[in-house]
Amino acid sequence: MIICPACKEEIDDDSQYCDQCGQALLFCNQCGRVGIGRRCTYCGGLMVAKGVAVEQPSAPSFGPFGTTGKGISQAPGGASMPVLTLANDSLNIRMVAMNGAIIGRRKGPYTRFFENQAYVSGVHAQLKYNPGTGWCIADKHSSNGTKLNQHILQPDVEMTLNNGDILTLANISLQVIIR
Secondary structure, three states, X not given: OEEOOOOOOEXXXXXXXXXXXXXXXXXXXXXXXEEOOOEOOXXXXXXXXXXXXXXXXXXXXXXXXXXXXXXXXXXXXXXXXXXXXXXXXXXXXEEEOOOOOEEOOOOOOOHHHHOOOOOOOOOOEEEEEEOOOEEEEEEOOOOOOEEEOOEEOOEOOOEEOOXXXXXEEOOEEEEEEEO
């Protein structure tokens, strides 16, 4: 059994997501410990999803927003997975997407961005990567809704995200950046 780093519940060793909170589980590629974030807090190794190969660039590349850190992640089935970033520079929000991650005020790896945003639900939306369609977002029955380019999303219906789209969670607008 392992302990979910987000909700501290005990879950099966072979889990890729927490059964209780939906958190995507990341494992250190060096020591194998479960954690949240890009680097392991024990040994400094890269945190990756089970079965995901990550190739780090030899030197960081620089884009219009600074270091892009363009690693190549493998999606389920071995396809190359583009990096999705959701950003709102005026609110100091810059989130790099994790496949299956919950976005919310109380659950998921992005709570630090939304914990003081009263209109964002505790479990607001979920990000997923589908090899056939790319990155998608699904509203998770949020109180104040999710919009994609000003179109209200129906709960549990996955909508494809495209570079330049505007995703709105309640009253928070985020620009979609896919590289």
